Amino acid sequence: MQAIRIIDIEKSYPLKKGKTEALKGLRFDVEEGELFGLIGPDGAGKSTLFRILTTLILADKGEASVNGLDVVKDFMKIRRQVGYMPGKFSLYTDLTVEENLNFFATIFNTTVKENYHLIRNIYEQIEPFKHFRAGKLSGGMKQKLALSCALIHRPKTLFLDEPTTGVDALSRKEFWELLRSLRAEGITIMVSTPYMDEASLCDRVALIQSGKVMQIDTPEGLRNTYGKRLFAVKGPDMLHTLQRFRKMPAVEQAYPFGEVLHVVLRKDAPPFRMPEDVEASEIAPDIEDCFISLMHEHE
Amino acid sequence: MNEYVITAENLTKSFGDFTAVDRISFEVRRGEIFGFLGANGAGKTTAMRMFCGLILPSSGKASIGGFDVYRETEAIKRNIGYMSQRFSLYDDLTVQENINFYAGIYGMSRKAIREKSAPLLKQLGLEAERNALVGSLPLGWKQKLSFSVAIFHEPKIVFLDEPTGGVDPITRREFWQMIYEASDRDITVFVTTHYMDEAEYCHRVSVMVDGRIEALDTPGGLKKSHGAASMNEVFLQLARKAKRKGD
Amino acid sequence: MKQFINFIKKEFIHIFRDRRTLFILIGMPMVQILIFGFALTNEVKNSRFGYIDLSHDELSQRLVAEMDASNYFEAAAEFADRDEMEGAFRKGRISFGLVIPDDFSGSFHSTGGTKVQLIADASDPNIANTLVNYATAVIQDMAAGASQGLQIPYVIRPETRMLYNPQLQGAYNFVPGVMAMVLLLVCTMMTALTIVREKENGTMEVLLVSPVKPIKIITAKAVPYLLLSFFNITSILLLSVFVLNVPIRGSLVLLFSESVLFTLVSLSLGLLISSATASQTAAMFISLVGMFLPTVMLSGFMFPIENMPLPLQIISNLVPAKWFYIIVRSVMIKGTGLAIVWKETLILLAMLLFFMGMAIKKFKLRLA
Numbered sequence: 001m002q003a004i005r006i007i008d009i010e011k012s013y014p015l016k017k018g019k020t021e022a023l024k025g026l027r028f029d030v031e032e033g034e035l036f037g038l039i040g041p042d043g044a045g046k047s048t049l050f051r052i053l054t055t056l057i058l059a060d061k062g063e064a065s066v067n068g069l070d071v072v073k074d075f076m077k078i079r080r081q082v083g084y085m086p087g088k089f090s091l092y093t094d095l096t097v098e099e100n101l102n103f104f105a106t107i108f109n110t111t112v113k114e115n116y117h118l119i120r121n122i123y124e125q126i127e128p129f130k131h132f133r134a135g136k137l138s139g140g141m142k143q144k145l146a147l148s149c150a151l152i153h154r155p156k157t158l159f160l161d162e163p164t165t166g167v168d169a170l171s172r173k174e175f176w177e178l179l180r181s182l183r184a185e186g187i188t189i190m191v192s193t194p195y196m197d198e199a200s201l202c203d204r205v206a207l208i209q210s211g212k213v214m215q216i217d218t219p220e221g222l223r224n225t226y227g228k229r230l231f232a233v234k235g236p237d238m239l240h241t242l243q244r245f246r247k248m249p250a251v252e253q254a255y256p257f258g259e260v261l262h263v264v265l266r267k268d269a270p271p272f273r274m275p276e277d278v279e280a281s282e283i284a285p286d287i288e289d290c291f292i293s294l295m296h297e298h299e
Numbered sequence: 300m301n302e303y304v305i306t307a308e309n310l311t312k313s314f315g316d317f318t319a320v321d322r323i324s325f326e327v328r329r330g331e332i333f334g335f336l337g338a339n340g341a342g343k344t345t346a347m348r349m350f351c352g353l354i355l356p357s358s359g360k361a362s363i364g365g366f367d368v369y370r371e372t373e374a375i376k377r378n379i380g381y382m383s384q385r386f387s388l389y390d391d392l393t394v395q396e397n398i399n400f401y402a403g404i405y406g407m408s409r410k411a412i413r414e415k416s417a418p419l420l421k422q423l424g425l426e427a428e429r430n431a432l433v434g435s436l437p438l439g440w441k442q443k444l445s446f447s448v449a450i451f452h453e454p455k456i457v458f459l460d461e462p463t464g465g466v467d468p469i470t471r472r473e474f475w476q477m478i479y480e481a482s483d484r485d486i487t488v489f490v491t492t493h494y495m496d497e498a499e500y501c502h503r504v505s506v507m508v509d510g511r512i513e514a515l516d517t518p519g520g521l522k523k524s525h526g527a528a529s530m531n532e533v534f535l536q537l538a539r540k541a542k543r544k545g546d
Numbered sequence: 547m548k549q550f551i552n553f554i555k556k557e558f559i560h561i562f563r564d565r566r567t568l569f570i571l572i573g574m575p576m577v578q579i580l581i582f583g584f585a586l587t588n589e590v591k592n593s594r595f596g597y598i599d600l601s602h603d604e605l606s607q608r609l610v611a612e613m614d615a616s617n618y619f620e621a622a623a624e625f626a627d628r629d630e631m632e633g634a635f636r637k638g639r640i641s642f643g644l645v646i647p648d649d650f651s652g653s654f655h656s657t658g659g660t661k662v663q664l665i666a667d668a669s670d671p672n673i674a675n676t677l678v679n680y681a682t683a684v685i686q687d688m689a690a691g692a693s694q695g696l697q698i699p700y701v702i703r704p705e706t707r708m709l710y711n712p713q714l715q716g717a718y719n720f721v722p723g724v725m726a727m728v729l730l731l732v733c734t735m736m737t738a739l740t741i742v743r744e745k746e747n748g749t750m751e752v753l754l755v756s757p758v759k760p761i762k763i764i765t766a767k768a769v770p771y772l773l774l775s776f777f778n779i780t781s782i783l784l785l786s787v788f789v790l791n792v793p794i795r796g797s798l799v800l801l802f803s804e805s806v807l808f809t810l811v812s813l814s815l816g817l818l819i820s821s822a823t824a825s826q827t828a829a830m831f832i833s834l835v836g837m838f839l840p841t842v843m844l845s846g847f848m849f850p851i852e853n854m855p856l857p858l859q860i861i862s863n864l865v866p867a868k869w870f871y872i873i874v875r876s877v878m879i880k881g882t883g884l885a886i887v888w889k890e891t892l893i894l895l896a897m898l899l900f901f902m903g904m905a906i907k908k909f910k911l912r913l914a
Contacts, residue, residue, distance in 0.1 A: 041467035084755040088748040094563040106552035138340030168338040170538035194465045255472045258499035
């Protein structure tokens with residue numbers, strides 16, 4: 001059974017000052033027990049989709065269901081079954097860690113003890129700080145606490161909207177380890193992130209940009225369908241090397257990637273000879289390369 | 300000629316018995332792109348605020364663009380630019396109005412603003428949007444514009460606090476290209492980020508752990524000394540040493 | 547039920563952790579009562595008064611001396627006639643005048659009754675009223691002293707005349723007025739703010755996506771402020787009675803019930819505001835401009851409604867505080883019962899049903 005079904009969802013609404021956020025016909029399913037990633041920059045429509053699925057807003061067109069329940073008709077039932085961590089969620093900063101947990105436990109008619117095994121991994125990390133006000137925690141700890149709060153009633157499906165934004169690399173890594181362990185518990189997780197490197201940790205990802213899904217696949221599948229030759233190039237002066245490659249007719253794109261340049265060749269490229277004064281090696285694409293390539297095609 | 304535009308010597312900031320920044324020492328050269336990394340709560344923000352003249356250090360010495368962080372904070376503020384993901388531009392002002400406002404703050408004449416903004420807008424491809432509200436621009440454009448505004452008055456140093464958060468990968472790279480161009484013009488760039496691939500773009504990188512600078516070198520040097528394949532690994536190794544969990 | 551109690555507990559934690567706001571919420575009513583109360587007495591200390599003594603004898607001089615000796619007055623000048631005194635009033639040199647007629651001691655000794663005229667600058671009616679009260683007290687004290695040992699109880703009857711504001715309002719107006727203001731501020735503004743804060747934090751999204759019924763969220767938010775208002779009502783009444791000596795002539799139970807009714811009206815207004823706004827700034831602005839100002843201006847507490855132009859008089863009927871103010875004044879100061887204030891009570895009740903209905907209808911099950 002599909003945990004989440006999204007059928008031709010469209011939504012547009014004005015945000016402040018003329019900016020509109022929109023979903024332009026999304027259609028995909030998420031399988032039960034899947035760790036599904038929505039990868040895309042801010043303004044791609046990720047939060048809008050989350051709010052439609054968590055029954056907080058209504059779509060203009062299309063249908064969607066969560067755990068087989070319609071997001072419009074059965075919204076009260078859905079609310080009992082899902083956990084949700086909104087993007088700007090910051091807990092109650094004036095309540096302590098423990099008070100936050102207890103509060104969220106009671107609004108879901110449960111106790112911290114009841115599903116303790118689910119949050120034990122997380123809770124053991126934050127326990128030494130349980131008498132701290134939540135506002136005093138660092139970014140990474142706050143997100144872990146927020147995850148505990150969203151998990152406390154053992155939801156069937158978990159919606160996490162950009163849980164790792166603004167969080168340092170180590171805390172992000174730890175957060176993803178927690179998500180992987182939850183997946184083992186059979187909880188369906190839909191998580192959004194602007195960090196492309198996190199895509200490889202999902203079972204499947206949807207790459208979205210400007211309210212449209214550019215591609216849906218496993219991280220492996222995304223890489224395999226890339227279909228272009230990609231080189232990692234290291235030159236003496238990055239800026240000049242970059243400009244040099246961009247002028248070459250066979251090169252579709254050249255952009256910095258960490259300490260190297262990534263140089264993408266056109267599919268119909270004429271035979272290409274790599275200049276000899278640079279270090280270059282042909283490599284397999286990263287999810288970020290896929291995203292860049294897709295953005296290019298969609299423009 | 301003094302090549303260093305930022306120097307810090309045993310710079311410390313305590314709040315009560317909590318030492319947010321603990322005796323940090325380093326120099327940044329003119330035109331350098333300096334990555335300032337650290338876990339959440341490691342003390343980056345506090346250090347940044349001291350460099351920008353927003354808070355006074357508890358002890359130690361530091362000078363920014365040749366000005367003392369204790370006595371010459373006003374001079375510091377005139378000689379730096381600042382941009383962050385959270386605070387950038389006014390959404391309810393137009394592109395041109397934002398430029399006029401910020402340039403005006405730094406005492407630029409109307410004529411100078413006019414002369415400089417035309418080529419800038421052309422370079423950013425924002426000529427048509429000159430009179431559009433900034434709020435209506437996509438995030439990526441906004442961030443690029445915001446950076447341009449931060450260096451519009453040709454500061455000696457520009458401080459960037461997570462400038463690329465949430466921006467798409469193409470715009471992120473365009474943004475870094477602008478950083479390189481600024482560095483070519485001898486503007487020193489002091490930048491924090493959570494994208495570890497961006498750390499690789501910096502000339503030198505420091506990693507803060509629990510208020511101290513645990514490591515400082517070129518990205519290549521750091522990877523070598525930590526036996527790591529990427530800056531991400533370097534960061535993870537260092538950040539695991541942290542004892543602190545609160546901000 | 548446990549869920550609900552925990553929710554309320556959480557709201558109390560928010561209130562108690564924010565010391566500054568709590569201090570304002572609890573301290574403000576007391577401070578307001580005390581300021582209003584002592585602004586009246588403090589100002590009156592050593593008021594400069596002038597007198598016209600047409601009698602010029604031992605008794606009249608004793609009267610002036612007694613006035614001068616009291617804490618409230620200080621003799622500033624003696625005038626020859628009324629024009630001179632009028633001039634001193636206009637220049638603000640004196641705020642109180644005493645006219646002793648030429649037959650003052652004569653009629654005091656012969657008939658046991660005599661007259662003095664008290665003239666007060668009533669451009670500030672509260673002060674004028676208090677001055678008159680004090681002068682009366684001083685005079686009566688003196689009369690009692692002077693008549694000791696005499697067989698007839700001599701009485702001096704002061705005749706008062708108010709300048710500039712002949713229809714002087716009662717001095718106790720501010721207690722009911724402050725009650726209306728405080729309840730409105732605490733209930734309307736704080737309820738609106740606390741809900742909008744959850745919207746800003748993103749916690750409202752989580753609450754909505756939980757099994758908690760929206761009506762429970764609303765009620766849990768309102769209960770702490772209801773209790774806080776109870777505390778405030780009690781402290782205002784205690785201060786009024788014991789520090790300011792304002793009487794409570796009517797039934798205490800009625801007074802409290804009416805206060806609760808008004809509190810509920812204020813709460814539902816707060817809920818209504820919260821569902822219409824998305825930021826704390828907007829909620830604060832609407833509460834202050836939309837609720838607080840009309841309460842101060844149009845409830846009759848600061849400015850008498852009967853003196854307003856007709857359109858304002860009509861608008862004032864929409865201000866709940868006006869009706870509450872009438873009720874409290876009647877019950878507290880005049881000592882009337884429900885038989886007299888049932889009409890106003892009914893109006894408040896109707897307002898409550900209307901606003902509460904609107905608030906529940908408008909509270910969104912979704913975000914947009």
